[in-house]
Each structure stands twice: as C-alpha cells, then as structure tokens.
Amino acid sequence: MLAAYVSGHGYGHLTRLCEVLRAVRTRAPRLPITIVGTVPEPLVRRAVPGDLTLRRVACDVGLVQRDALVIDEPATAARCAAFDATWDARLADEVAFLRESGTRAVLGDLPPLAFAAARAAGVPGLALGNFSWDWIYRHLSVREPSLAAHADRAARAYAGTDLLLELPFTGDVSVFPRRERIGLVARRPRVERAEARRRLGLDARPAVLVSFGGVGLPGLDRARLAEERGLSWILPEDVRTGRLDALGLDYPDVIGAADAVVTKPGYGIVSDCVAAGTPLVYTDRGDFPEYPVLVREMVRLLPCVHVPGDDVRAGRIGDAVRRVLAAGRPGAGAMDLGGAERGAARVLEAVR
Template sequence: MAESTGMLVAYVTGHGYGHLVRLGEVLREVRARAPGLPMTLVGDVTEPLVRTLVPGPLALRRVACDAGLVQRDALQVDEAASLRRCRELDATFEARCAVETGFLRSVGARAVLADVPPLPFAAAARAGVPSLALANFSWDWIYRHLAAREPAFAASAALAASAYREAGLLLALPFAGDLSAFPRRVEVGLVARHPRVPREEVRRRAGLDGRPAVLVSFGGLGVPRLSREVLARDAEFQWLLPEDATTARLTALGLIYPDLVAAADVVVSKPGYGIVSDAVAAGARLVYTERGDFPEYPVLVRDMPRWLGCVHVSNADLFAGRLSEPVRRALSLPRPPPADTGGAARAAEQVLAALG
C-alpha cells in the first residue's frame, strides 16, 4: 500500500492491560501494512510494555485520558474512589479536549483510533480528523450501570455518551455490551494476541515437566490473598503465578505472555477481554471467578462457552486454594475448534481506509 502522509494518533484507557494489548495488535497490523506511517500512542501507560507490543518507531505521550474505574485489586472496584476520579476529570473535560484538539492539529493527525476513552472523539471532531473506536464496551454503559446504585455516575455516563456520538466508526469486538452511543459500527471479530514460540519449547524454557500446568493470571493488580504456598499443596499440577509471568522474566526467557498461556493447560483468572482472547487464540481452557458488580462479567460468562472450555470457581474457593477440582473439570472439557482471530487485520484495514 502507498504510504499516507500525516500521523495516526491512538488513545488508550488506563483501565487494565487488555485494552492496551488489543490496541497494540491493531497497531502492529497497521505498521505491517504501512511501515513508514508515523504513529503516536497517548495514554497513562508504561513505555516498556508498549515497546513489547508495537514494533518500530512509536511516539508515546503520557496523558490520563479517562477515569475508568479505580480497583482495590483485580476483583474489586472501589466505587467511591472511581466516582471521585470521574468528577475530577469531568470537571476539566473541556480544557483537556482543547489541549488534545491542539495536539492533533499540531502533529498533522490524519486519523484517531481509541480504545476507548471518550475524550479523543470529541477532540478529533473539533480538529476535523476522522476517528475510530475499538471496543467491546463503553464507559457510558459502565457508568449507567453504576448509577443505579450511585446516581452521581449518571453525569459521567452522559458526558461519555455525548463524546462517543462524535466517533466516526466503531470497530466492534465480540463479548459486546451496550454500544448504542456510537452512531456507526462494523463488526471486526476477535482481536487477539498469538503465541510466537512452540508450546513444547515454551515449557522447556519455563522449566515445566509433564504434569498439567495451571497459569494463575489476574493482570497487573493481582490477587494478593492467593499464594504459592496454598496452591503447592496439590502436586498433581504445576502452578504458574504472576511472579512467573512478569515482563522481565518472560523477556529473559525470550517469550511473550501469550506463549505462556499456550504452554498452560488451564488458565485461572477473572473473565476480561484480554485474558479470554489470549486463551482463545492459544487453545487454553479457563477457570474463572466472579469480579464484582461489573457489567462486562455476565456478558463474558454468557458468550465464553462457544469460544473456549470454561469452568466457574467461587471467590471463596479461589482464595482458599480449592482449585484442583475445577481445574480437573476444565481439563476434561473438549477444546473448541480453532476460532477466527483475524479481527486485528480487519480493524487495521478500516484504520487505513480512514487515513486515506
């Protein structure tokens, strides 16, 4: 494809790794098709992780784009702190929008891609730049849900919906919640990372023997109450905990996180788009636990079984280390046929079309 002049500016929410890694997959595909296209990533994210996701030159601009939700840990939302954060950022929305509008104009932005803070869509509309959203849920939907218990969230929901209505096109992903705020949408399918090292080689590098391997994965926040000492009581399985899957350790082994997911026989986690899509692409089974009153949870629980083998474990059993029985049940499930995971390529084509 001929190179486009101008720049692609991508924005990412600060809420969890899943949004960043799937946005990174789309940017990888864009880079493969337009190697010389300048790109900037805007978000409150760490540079080392970004560099593992997107090859080649990529400018990084550290900006808190949205409030998201404040988490106590991987399974608990701090609603009071989340509301305070929403109020703080909502109060400065217009000023921050003016800054982003100026930034887009100053760098010659040709398109904006965001997953999925509201701010960049309002800024892109004011700058006259086409914008695309990448999402399976939107913050207006999340805040409306919370407003049933805390009505003050309704103002944040309304502000987010107003910004989303300025988006040019939504690239809709599976496991979708209410995305009705976006005026136009196209389904792109599952955006997922794939392992890059063969499974047996990963197991060798990671020091795994012939026993089934169980990867306990709860993102960067983790679940401090779950310890290796508790899990090691059952020697039938090999337990891989978050300290076994740090970016530094995986880099030292020449691996990326999806390699470890593929090497595991079962993943234990909360259901979120990132880990579910990793497990689908790797052909792993999932033992999942509830994650509080988060409206994405029932959508994932409803839709996951057609994508991968999955078994529920309660928070109480998880924290007590009673995982062996649900792991055995998960191992007994057949693997679904390989899924279509070409969403990143389809999303990249839409982005390049917007770039002209």
Template sequence: MARPTLYVAITNHGFGHVARTTALVNAIRRQVPDLLPLIVTTAPYWLLQANLEGEFIHRPRALDLGVVQADSLQMDLAATRAKLLELQAAAPELIRAEADFIQQNRAQLVLADIPPLAVAIAHAARVPCWMASNFGWDFIYRSFGEPFLEIADWVSDLYSGCDRLFQLPFAEPLRAFPHKEAVGLTGAEPRFEPDVLRQRLGLTVPRDRTVLLTFGGLSLQAIPYETLKAFPDWQFLTFDSSAPEDLPNLLKLCGRQLRPVDVMPLCGRIISKPGYGTYAEACRLGVPVATIRRDDFAEGPVLVAGLQAHHYHQILSHEEFFGGHWDFLRAAPQPPLDPTPLDLNGNSTIAAAVAYYLNQHNYYS
C-alpha cells in the first residue's frame, strides 16, 4: 500500500476558499494521519503554511480564475472575460499536465473547491472528483449577462461530471451538479485559548466592545478608519496591512501568525463583506456579524439571506458603512429569522467520507 494521497484543487479567488478547504484537509488528516495532500492553487505558500497542519506539497497552478477584482468589492468584468477565454484555450494542455501529475503521485481522489477544470483533470487521470461548495462559478458568470453565457455553459458542462458534491449551507441551487448531498458548516478552528490570546495581545476592552474588521485577502479600499475615533472606548482588530498606524483603538494583527478565526472568540461583533468562510466561522463560534450588502455579485444576496435566517446579524447599506457614522455599533444585532440551528459538523462529515474512500481505494503498490 502506498501513502494515501489527495489532490486538492482550490479556486484562485481571495483567501476564503483556502481557509475553508485547508480546514477540511486538517480534518481529513485527523482521520488519515499519513495523508499526503497535494495542494493545487496559486495562493501564497505562507497562507497554506499558516492554515495547514502537517506536511503538504504545494503545486502553484491556476486551475480557474474566479473574478478579477481591484479589492474585495470592485470587479473588472472585461478583464475577467478575457482571462476566462485564455483559460479555455489553455485548458486541454492544463488538463493533460495535471492528470499526469496525479498519476505520477498516485493520488486516489480529487477534492475541489471549486475549479471547474478539476472534474476534467480527475477523469483524465481516471480518479473521481468530489467537490465542496455553496456555489459554482457558472452561477456567478451567468449573472453577468450575455457576454458570459457561453463561458457559464462551459463551466456548467464541466460541473455536470462531478462525481459527488458536498453542498454547504448558504447555497445557491447548484443545478449543474447531478450528485449533491447537504452537509453542515465547514471552517477553521481557533488555535488559542481566548484568555491567553487576549493577554498576549494586551486587550483590556470587554468582548462586547471588541470588533474584528475582516474583508478577505483582497482587503477593501476606502474603509472609513477615521470613524473609529468616535468609539474611543472600543477596540478594533484588523488584518489590513494598509490600515493607519496612529489610531489608538485599532490593533493591526498582520505578521503575528494569527488568522481571523483565531481572534473571533475575543470579539462581540465582526464587520465583514459577504463571504461563506467568515459567515461560517462566525456562526460556528457564535459571534454576531455586521455585513455590507453585495448585490452585484450573485453569491452575495444568497449569503446575506442565509446569515439573516440562521445567525445574529446586522445588514448594512453602503451608506451605513462608508458614510462614516457607524451608529449600528450602538444597536443590538438582529436575531436569526429561523430558530432551527444549523449543522456545524461539515468538516467531520466530509472528512469521514474522504477517509473512508481513501482507505477503501488505496490500491497502488
């Protein structure tokens, strides 16, 4: 028997997909201790190293594009379409190269979040492709209108070959996928005891007046940091390297070997853009979320509706966030509209399925 090997394809769009997929890989490794993950993404090595527990191989390949963005909210659709057409043209050679890599490394399974080409790559290598997501890129591209319809159809056709989709909460219909099974929330776990981390960071403000500002790996231009001066007895945390240094109630956490999920338990509220990873981790940890709407991105309204249904929340207009007042901080978050609790065990459910498959199909000698 060879070492169980998993080809993990992660979409090249922000850092959220890396965080949620590496959390899955960590959960799988707990059930398959000798697992060798082959992590295929152009996300930086330091980000993978910060999130993964144990040995892995990083293969920096772009299997998809996502959407070209200037920051976490501003999209460039013309550049997105041009690069998608380039990806289509390069796809046959990319599929051949990755299928060869899978066979050379004797990977038994592809797990993807959620590059469409991962399906074609897996089948060219004669292994199954399993996926885990709350949305597909065809759903996003179709919402951009006629110039993207042929591309969306191409993506849907690729997804239609997916052997198994673990459908995460806050999901769009995912119509292209023939084999779906609903699972619970996935996400990373904090690595520190809250009291120990609070002391290490020198935080003295109570939790209910401690706020995490998090807008993903692309950050966000024009965050109105001056607004923080109106809250001198509050503590704000950020991972934004471009945030100002001269605000006494703003603590920059970049470069401290911490992740947003590590500091969430210290906070009474999170201010964020719509994002599955942030929402899921906040729900799993019970931290209320104040979120900006993002109606120009098809996943945004779906995520916001899910947050409203299942978690304590505040839904902010752009004026409420960028207007420089932030009166919403002085108001209590709204309770969830649906009292039915969400399943929080998506990591372990998916990990158990992958572990079972690898144990049954580790047939290389």
C-alpha cells in the first residue's frame, strides 16, 4: 500500500499530490492508496480514480489565515504549540497505522509528521514540494519566537526523508538530504476552452475568474465589479463543486475558459494558470516567504499585473485586468509539465 499524507494548508498541496497519485494509478491500477489528512473527499475522489481510502487525520498545522490575504501569526504559533504537545502520541498512531496497514512507502506533501512516522516504521519516505515548513516557521519566528521550536522539529523530520521530489518555484529545501527536480506538477484543462465557456454561460466579453482558495475573500466588493460592464466575472459562488459537477467541469477547465485570473500567488493556482496559459492579476498575501519566489518566477511564464490588496477588496481591479488582457494569452507549453509522471515513477520504485 502507498500512504499519501497531505498538509491541511490550502488546496495547492492537495491538488498537486492528487496529480501525482493520478499518474501512480495509471501505472499501477491495483495499488491500494490511502490519503491521510483533513481533505475534502469529493475533490479527492474526482481527482484520483479507482479504489481509494481516506483517513481523516490532522497531520500538521500549516498557517492560520484571517482571510486569503492575511496570516494570523499568533494563532498559528498557538496551534503549533498545541500540536507539538501531542506530537509523541500522534507519531505513535501513525507508526502503528503504517505497520498494521502494510504500507510499503510514504509520499508526503509536506507534513513533517509523515516522514518521522515513515522513518520510525522503517518504510521509504518521499516528500513532494517546493518549500519546507521549517523554512516558513523559522521566517515567522522573528515575530513569534515559539515557532522556532516547531521549525526545529520539522527540520529533524525532513532530514529523515529518502528523497524530495522537488518542484519548480523552489524556496529553501536545503534540509532535505537528497533532492531530485521533477518538473511542474500541474492540473491541465480537460474540456476544450470554447466548450467550457459555453457550459459556464459566458458571452463574448473577457471572462475574469476571481480565485482565493478555500479561505476566500469575504470583503470583496462585488457591486464594484458589476460596474465593469465590459468584463464578465466568474466569482467563487459560480464555481462551487456541486455546480461544476452538474456542468461536467473541473476547476482547471474554468481556469482554461477564463481570459484572466485574479488571485494571490500560491503554487496551485499559479501552476494551473501556467498549464492553461491564463494571465494573472495578483495581490499580496502577507509575509509569506514563498510569495517573492513565486512572483519572481511566474512573471517569466505568464502576463502578470500586480494590484494592492486594498484595491482587490474594494473591487478596483478593472484597470489591472484590462492591462493584463492587452498582453494576450501566451498559450501552454512555457514550462516542463511532466512532473506528475516523473514523480509517480519514483514513488513506484519506492513501493516495489
């Protein structure tokens, strides 16, 4: 069996993990897979075909967000301290699970607990990611000193991995003893652009997807957006899972149908836009060290326009959208998109 652990922070970790698992399933249709984490089951079952077990366990903290753009650093520190207080019991539970289930390899994106458990259980541990949580927590510990201990614990766990399947947009991953670059893991649209637009009911106006993940942006001024008569807006309520299921679409199909995406930079949305060739209007996301790495790289791959967070909340994004639209769609193919297949090959080598 393959045990796949996933961080509970945002959808990006889950969606790229599922892309690798989809490729694993193609190569090994009968391999039992268990996903461990607090994950939305409908999204997982739509992404990974075949027999799949979900084990709902909170295996890390990630970051606590006030909304999509603001990190709650004190709450993050408090939750990390509470998690560390139960670390030994959590580790014992995961080691027992790995042994009793006959797990032959662990793939993790990117909870430290997964790799500590794999090491203790004596099974290979493979990490998937473009940064490590010890890097994030150490950066935030300047203001929240208690996070330094959590960073140290994460670093010890990562040091025991067998291999990091390293993705583009890489931050500090020096803690991993062995690393292999595999290329971009990204979801591709599976419905042709014109057909996806038809199913979404879009007209000839440029369509702009407003995408801020599961946390959302509650203060967004929708009335101001509606005043932009020359643009068609795809808002979070338009792309709820149930509606997309009814339309026979997945989220990457919506990204491919859009003429631009308004978002905060995160691996998941950036990689989806790269795969679809969809330009970005982006805003700030707090003092998150992955942010400048993503911005530096994504502007080389896609037309991108920055807009301040206050302007996004106020709906003052029409001008930025028109500027990025004027640059045109670059089309897919700007980056190596073979990461899922290469990652799957390495995972199956470990399982066997």
